[in-house]
Amino acid sequence: METVYKRIDTITFSLLSPQQIKKMAHAKVVTAELYDKEGYPVDGGLMDIRLGVIDPGLRCRTCSGKLKECLGHFGYIELARPVVHIKFAKILHMLLQTTCSECSRILLSDEDILKYSQKLQTLTDLGRKKEIERLNKLVRTNSKGIKKCPHCKTKQIIDKFEKPSNYMEDNKRISPIEVRARMEKIQDPDLRLLGINPDVARPEWMVITIFPIPPVTMRPSITLESGERSEDDLTHKLSDIVRINQRLFENINAGAPEIIVEDLWDLLQYHITTFFDNNIAQVPPARHRSGQPLKTITDRIKSKEGRFRHNLAGKRVNFAARTVISPDPKIEFNEVGVPKEISMELTVPERVTEWNIEWLREFVKNGPKVYPGANYVIVDEVKKKRITQETQELILEELEPGQIVERHLIDGDVSIFNRQPSLHRMSIMCHKIRVLPGKSFRMNPSVCNPYNADFDGDEMNLHIPQTEESRAEAEILMEVETQIISPKHGLNIIGCIDDSITGNYLLTQKGNTLTKQEAMNLLIGVGVFNTEKLKKLKNIVTGKEVFAALLPDDFNSIGNSKACKKCKECKRKNCEHDSYVLVEKGNLKTGVIDSSTIGKGNGTILRDVHRLYNEKQAVDLYGKLFKLGIAYLLKRGFTITTSDADVPTNVRTKAKAAIKDSIKGVDDIIAKYKQNKIKAFSSKTVDETVELMIMQKLNETRNKVGEMISNSSSDTNNAMIMSTAGAKGNILNLAQTAMLVGQQSLRGERICKGYKDRTLSLFGKKDLGPEAKGFVRHSYKRGLNPIEFFFHAMTGRDSLMDTALRTPKSGYLYRRLANALQDLRVEYDYTVRDANKTIVQFTYGDDNIDISKSENGTINVKKIVAEVLEEK
Amino acid sequence: MSAKEEKSKFDVTTHKFVPKHIKLSEEDKLKLLEKYNITDNQLPKIIKSDPAIQHLAANVGDVIKIIRKSPTIGETEYFRLVANV
Numbered sequence: 010m011e012t013v014y015k016r017i018d019t020i021t022f023s024l025l026s027p028q029q030i031k032k033m034a035h036a037k038v039v040t041a042e043l044y045d046k047e048g049y050p051v052d053g054g055l056m057d058i059r060l061g062v063i064d065p066g067l068r069c070r071t072c073s074g075k076l077k078e079c080l081g082h083f084g085y086i087e088l089a090r091p092v093v094h095i096k097f098a099k100i101l102h103m104l105l106q107t108t109c110s111e112c113s114r115i116l117l118s119d120e121d122i123l124k125y126s127q128k129l130q131t132l133t134d135l136g137r138k139k140e141i142e143r144l145n146k147l148v149r150t151n152s153k154g155i156k157k158c159p160h161c162k163t164k165q166i167i168d169k170f171e172k173p174s175n176y177m178e179d180n181k182r183i184s185p186i187e188v189r190a191r192m193e194k195i196q197d198p199d200l201r202l203l204g205i206n207p208d209v210a211r212p213e214w215m216v217i218t219i220f221p222i223p224p225v226t227m228r229p230s231i232t233l234e235s236g237e238r239s240e241d242d243l244t245h246k247l248s249d250i251v252r253i254n255q256r257l258f259e260n261i262n263a264g265a266p267e268i269i270v271e272d273l274w275d276l277l278q279y280h281i282t283t284f285f286d287n288n289i290a291q292v293p294p295a296r297h298r299s300g301q302p303l304k305t306i307t308d309r310i311k312s313k314e315g316r317f318r319h320n321l322a323g324k325r326v327n328f329a330a331r332t333v334i335s336p337d338p339k340i341e342f343n344e345v346g347v348p349k350e351i352s353m354e355l356t357v358p359e360r361v362t363e364w365n366i367e368w369l370r371e372f373v374k375n376g377p378k379v380y381p382g383a384n385y386v387i388v389d390e391v392k393k394k395r396i397t398q399e400t401q402e403l404i405l406e407e408l409e410p411g412q413i414v415e416r417h418l419i420d421g422d423v424s425i426f427n428r429q430p431s432l433h434r435m436s437i438m439c440h441k442i443r444v445l446p447g448k449s450f451r452m453n454p455s456v457c458n459p460y461n462a463d464f465d466g467d468e469m470n471l472h473i474p475q476t477e478e479s480r481a482e483a484e485i486l487m488e489v490e491t492q493i494i495s496p497k498h499g500l501n502i503i504g505c506i507d508d509s510i511t512g513n514y515l516l517t518q519k520g521n522t523l524t525k526q527e528a529m530n531l532l533i534g535v536g537v538f539n540t541e542k543l544k545k546l547k548n549i550v551t552g553k554e555v556f557a558a559l560l561p562d563d564f565n566s567i568g569n570s571k572a573c574k575k576c577k578e579c580k581r582k583n584c585e586h587d588s589y590v591l592v593e594k595g596n597l598k599t600g601v602i603d604s605s606t607i608g609k610g611n612g613t614i615l616r617d618v619h620r621l622y623n624e625k626q627a628v629d630l631y632g633k634l635f636k637l638g639i640a641y642l643l644k645r646g647f648t649i650t651t652s653d654a655d656v657p658t659n660v661r662t663k664a665k666a667a668i669k670d671s672i673k674g675v676d677d678i679i680a681k682y683k684q685n686k687i688k689a690f691s692s693k694t695v696d697e698t699v700e701l702m703i704m705q706k707l708n709e710t711r712n713k714v715g716e717m718i719s720n721s722s723s724d725t726n727n728a729m730i731m732s733t734a735g736a737k738g739n740i741l742n743l744a745q746t747a748m749l750v751g752q753q754s755l756r757g758e759r760i761c762k763g764y765k766d767r768t769l770s771l772f773g774k775k776d777l778g779p780e781a782k783g784f785v786r787h788s789y790k791r792g793l794n795p796i797e798f799f800f801h802a803m804t805g806r807d808s809l810m811d812t813a814l815r816t817p818k819s820g821y822l823y824r825r826l827a828n829a830l831q832d833l834r835v836e837y838d839y840t841v842r843d844a845n846k847t848i849v850q851f852t853y854g855d856d857n858i859d860i861s862k863s864e865n866g867t868i869n870v871k872k873i874v875a876e877v878l879e880e881k
Numbered sequence: 882m883s884a885k886e887e888k889s890k891f892d893v894t895t896h897k898f899v900p901k902h903i904k905l906s907e908e909d910k911l912k913l914l915e916k917y918n919i920t921d922n923q924l925p926k927i928i929k930s931d932p933a934i935q936h937l938a939a940n941v942g943d944v945i946k947i948i949r950k951s952p953t954i955g956e957t958e959y960f961r962l963v964a965n966v
Contacts, residue, residue: 840917847923855951
């Protein structure tokens with residue numbers, strides 16, 4: 010194929026004129042027949058070999074190119090009668106409306122035309138495209154609906170557009186011939202005023218007289234296994250057009266009655282319309298014999314399966330794999346476990362050099378069926394040999410530097426791991442391969458968060474970069490360690506989760522001690538082999554010391570635990586909740602470790618390590634912290650039991666009294682309401698005010714009960730441990746299980762649906778009491794009564810529906826937003842501009858802060874000052 | 882007085898959510914354009930009939946300075962070019 014090197018300056022879209030169609034055509038199609046008896050394409054048929062070749066062995070009669078060399082050539086047919094091009098039907102209607110039926114001038118007075126022309130000229134000189142559009146629109150609206158032509162004084166009949174392609178004048182149809190004649194008469198300057206450039210688009214070309222036949226190459230036929238030929242949808246449509254056109258010709262020549270000619274003409278219009286677009290509202294879609302609609306030109310281009318979104322914006326690739334994911338906390342964050350089967354299918358091309366030839370020879374020796382082997386050897390630019398039992402020996406003998414071996418994946422290879430929907434850049438990251446048994450991809454549970462993955466059947470994709478450049482790029486730009494800090498808020502998106510937080514929390518609790526042996530076991534188990542650190546351990550080791558053994562020796566950090574009560578004056582080291590987390594020179598002096606120091610999203614220690622040291626060290630520490638937490642939990646043992654939701658009797662009676670109290674409180678409010686003693690809040694009605702007051706009262710109760718439970722629970726309550734550590738669950742969950750489920754709400758209101766003025770028929774009308782409006786006063790553990798159960802199921806179903814309906818909607822919304830914002834960027838002068846360099850913001854975010862380099866959008870000046878002073 | 886006219890008497894500039902709009906002098910406008918090295922068409926636009934600039938009697942081509950409250954920095958300046966629809 011010929012390659013042309015040229016730079017595109019401008020692109021102009023224009024209409025094809027009949028002359029142009031004839032000029033670019035290489036054959037006139039005269040028959041709807043495709044092949045003769047021998048199966049050879051008919052001359053003057055739709056598969057004419059002057060239109061290009063799709064059979065191997067044949068040569069194009071126009072360019073003498075073979076299959077794949079010849080790109081195909083257009084042909085044409087002359088239509089017996091002109092036909093409206095469906096895609097321009099609206100424009101034609103506009104032109105019919107705005108111009109005179111006799112003289113084809115714009116229906117505006119000469120003065121107006123002059124005025125608008127001058128305006129258009131000045132705007133064109135200034136290049137104000139949008140304003141020109143606006144002017145065109147103005148001319149169009151002003152010249153519509155004029156009763157008498159200002160030029161030739163003919164009375165105008167308003168043309169009606171009868172979809173899809175008919176124009177009516179006083180119930181009389183204007184034939185396409187007439188339409189075309191009128192269009193021909195419209196003068197160039199008038200067209201410019203209406204917003205049409207006559208140099209490239211004369212309106213008469215919107216009525217087709219010469220019809221272009223697209224090349225065979227864009228509608229190839231396929232030969233079925235049975236030897237039968239199956240034609241492309243476009244070819245089917247074209248043969249319809251040619252056939253009807255031929256019949257129309259014959260009938261006209263034979264002098265057939267006007268009705269028959271008209272009918273055939275309409276049929277021709279139908280076929281040409283559906284050729285361009287088979288989804289037009291008033292036109293029944295053309296179908297196959299099987300009843301499935303034909304895919305014509307518009308279908309090829311438009312929407313998700315069209316050329317743009319399917320073939321150009323999205324492409325399929327080789328060297329990719331997809332399977333179910335499952336967790337493996339024993340592998341590192343930046344690794345991905347790959348099934349052996351996949352690792353033998355995907356390959357890495359490796360060039361043979363004198364230094365690695367022995368190594369690669371082993372792969373070739375193993376062949377495609379033994380792991381780790383190789384599938385192909387690329388001998389030179391043209392030859393690629395598959396390794397099989399027959400070829401193996403020869404290939405092995407001929408293996409020499411310069412050849413490329415496509416070897417199986419081995420541990421440490423670079424890969425790209427991705428989960429759809431890829432909403433942010435952490436949705437596609439670079440992981441190192443770990444070949445493992447099993448059939449699923451394995452990943453460290455800590456990277457679930459950036460991918461937004463879980464293991465309920467999620468599948469993920471894996472790609473293997475095939476060049477040195479792409480591997481380098483993936484490693485430098487996409488490695489998991491480079492993605493720890495999320496650009497959306499500047500916090501760490503990867504952190505310890507679930508068990509590892511619980512474990513570290515229990516380990517570092519005040520007073521927790523281990524023997525030297527236990528500590529050594531733990532530390533060596535997670536990979537601390539630094540003997541200097543281990544030597545420091547005394548016979549009795551505190552949990553904090555074990556934790557600190559992971560930290561670098563010169564590491565300083567200050568933070569707060571989740572338990573921090575935000576006291577007015579911080580007691581710092583003497584904090585009674587042990588929530589002042591102080592790390593000095595790699596020693597954890599005070600404070601308990603929990604989700605706010607090592608968790609995702611806020612982990613201050615993690616972030617400080619990331620900031621002060623390199624990324625490799627940060628990932629290394631993350632991994633060890635994670636493993637330490639799990640290892641300690643494993644050693645200690647951890648579970649959750651029903652008795653975690655047991656409440657001491659005294660608390661139980663207190664809580665019950667509180668619930669009763671609040672119900673009584675509600676009754677009081679209702680009583681007051683009935684006596685008209687409630688004063689409405691501003692901008693609320695009395696009824697709304699009552700609702701608000703009741704809801705507030707009831708919600709208060711649940712919080713109060715939650716507090717009672719959290720205050721009364723012992724340190725050994727597993728659910729409480731998890732919730733204070735920030736690993737899983739919160740007080741509310743516990744309160745709901747143990748004491749009180751609380752008010753069920755639909756759309757922020759108490760339940761009010763069901764019967765007229767009541768939720769269920771067993772309540773009185775307008776009953777405002779807690780029970781009648783969905784207040785659940787029992788706990789999950791004790792069980793709900795039937796009415797409560799019903800209300801609970803109501804809100805449960807509602808939230809289920811809500812998530813199911815909201816996901817696709819918000820997904821589309823996000824897509825539109827992302828597409829609209831995709832080429833905004835901060836320029837060197839700190840302005841935010843779009844692709845046209847139009848200013849969107851004068852200073853980025855008004856404060857010029859790069860969020861990805863801040864902490865949650867702000868810069869903690871105090872911390873920086875403290876750090877600088879410390880160093881001096 | 883018709884109901885419509887009655888309505889139009891409301892002065893939006895007094896509302897707390899309407900930031901301050903100021904018309905820039907020709908000199909200031911040129912300075913602004915020079916500062917960002919742009920033509921006036923590259924500025925964000927404000928429609929001439931915008932209620933918040935009616936009291937300024939601004940014409941197409943004028944630049945309006947808007948002093949807004951910003952959640953990140955307190956107060957910021959924004960510039961808009963007066964344009965037709």
